[in-house]
Amino acid sequence: MILIKNGRVVDPVSQTDQVMDILLDQGKILELGENLSAPEAQVIDASGLVVAPGLVDSHVHFRDPGFTYKEDIYTGAKAAAKGGVTTVILMANTKPAVDNVETLEYVIQKGKETDINILTTANVTCGMQGKELVDMDLLADHGAVGFTDDGLPIMDEKVLYMALLKAKKMNMPVSLHEEDPMFVKEPGVNMGKISAQLNYGGASHTAEDIMVARDCVLALETGARLCIQHLSSGVSVELLRTFQKLGADVHAEATPHHFTLTEEAVLEYGTNARMNPPLRTAKDREEIIQGIVDGTIDMIVTDHAPHSAEEKAKPMGQAPSGITGIETSLALGIKSLVQPGHISLMKLIELMSTNPMKFYNLEPGTIQKGAQADLVIFGQDQEWVVDHYASKASNSPFTGWSLPGKIHYTLCQGKVVYEA
Numbered sequence: 001m002i003l004i005k006n007g008r009v010v011d012p013v014s015q016t017d018q019v020m021d022i023l024l025d026q027g028k029i030l031e032l033g034e035n036l037s038a039p040e041a042q043v044i045d046a047s048g049l050v051v052a053p054g055l056v057d058s059h060v061h062f063r064d065p066g067f068t069y070k071e072d073i074y075t076g077a078k079a080a081a082k083g084g085v086t087t088v089i090l091m092a093n094t095k096p097a098v099d100n101v102e103t104l105e106y107v108i109q110k111g112k113e114t115d116i117n118i119l120t121t122a123n124v125t126c127g128m129q130g131k132e133l134v135d136m137d138l139l140a141d142h143g144a145v146g147f148t149d150d151g152l153p154i155m156d157e158k159v160l161y162m163a164l165l166k167a168k169k170m171n172m173p174v175s176l177h178e179e180d181p182m183f184v185k186e187p188g189v190n191m192g193k194i195s196a197q198l199n200y201g202g203a204s205h206t207a208e209d210i211m212v213a214r215d216c217v218l219a220l221e222t223g224a225r226l227c228i229q230h231l232s233s234g235v236s237v238e239l240l241r242t243f244q245k246l247g248a249d250v251h252a253e254a255t256p257h258h259f260t261l262t263e264e265a266v267l268e269y270g271t272n273a274r275m276n277p278p279l280r281t282a283k284d285r286e287e288i289i290q291g292i293v294d295g296t297i298d299m300i301v302t303d304h305a306p307h308s309a310e311e312k313a314k315p316m317g318q319a320p321s322g323i324t325g326i327e328t329s330l331a332l333g334i335k336s337l338v339q340p341g342h343i344s345l346m347k348l349i350e351l352m353s354t355n356p357m358k359f360y361n362l363e364p365g366t367i368q369k370g371a372q373a374d375l376v377i378f379g380q381d382q383e384w385v386v387d388h389y390a391s392k393a394s395n396s397p398f399t400g401w402s403l404p405g406k407i408h409y410t411l412c413q414g415k416v417v418y419e420a
Helices: 073-082 101-112 136-141 157-170 193-197 206-222 234-246 256-260 265-273 282-293 329-338 345-359
Strands: 002-011 016-025 028-033 042-045 050-053 055-060 085-090 117-120 174-176 226-228 250-254 375-379 406-412 415-419
Touching: 002 345, 002 375, 050 345, 055 073, 055 329, 055 345, 073 085, 073 101, 073 406, 073 415, 085 375, 085 406, 101 117, 101 136, 136 157, 157 174, 157 206, 193 265, 206 226, 206 234, 234 250, 234 282, 250 282, 256 282, 256 329, 282 329, 329 345
Parallel strands: 002 042, 002 050, 055 085, 085 117, 174 226, 226 250
Antiparallel strands: 002 016, 016 028, 050 375, 375 406, 406 415
């Protein structure tokens, strides 16, 4: 039994924003109110702190199976807990890929051995080759919560069209990595003034825009529920906005690095700012923030992409793209979105907890009597320094930054899984 005293409860599901006590027992919320007492309970003093539903990161790479020198499901879970994340949804670009029941069950079983809730997608196409659809019914029956070939675009529109028709029939979501290779000379850096300065080919925003336009048309045609993953281009934000107005069931993710940094970061942080899709211009960043403000973008995810120090030490053209992001996501959301006044803390929690669960047909976490006790307790404006990671990886441009939103506790199913 745990009694959380005097916390500011911020819960988008019940639209609660008030100071109260929370009594937890047997993994559930037993009672809410003022001046609660339970002599036998462990007491957590949350005075001056925010208590929110546990965060949900619906786009992470835990590299397991196949690349466990970068991360594995156990270390990924510890990194998540440190970041206030109680539920993750894994991407399926492992080795072997999650295009078969055996790999799917391996991931799900290993996830059950951790302290957080680990769910996983399965691939859309066999071997992520973009040619032949997986057995979507079979994989859904065995626990996949959605379908994605994240890491690679599905270039054959007929294959994707068939996948979306099937997903619509199943009422299952599909998430897409949007990148036409024709418009990518060299990946990881925006094609523009910085890539020119580095004499590096770069990746044009057109690579994203052309695929977003195509796939929004297919979503409109099929009625399927579609997520455009890790939006980076302002043009794509506007395309998405238009198709939402037309009635397409299209959703989108933004990552903290895309709404915090711009292409100039590559000059300062080198390969730790090499992303796919790349960090783009200040205007693109502003358009992403505006998309978050007006609801065009309805999920904040990390695209947590751990890599080894040896890999990131390679030259720009050889190093892999991506950053370890799950431990800094809440802090960057507060710094880049809440503190400047773009959105409220309530809205941030909705983007980082409620909406990802809804997109994947899952029950959103809430702080109400009888709900599962998945919670994060943090100081909204309390500064902390990004100095070490629970992840195996430390490939981040944010190392050394002083950020708000210090996390004091993460609780999953009523159990403390992280304590500062």
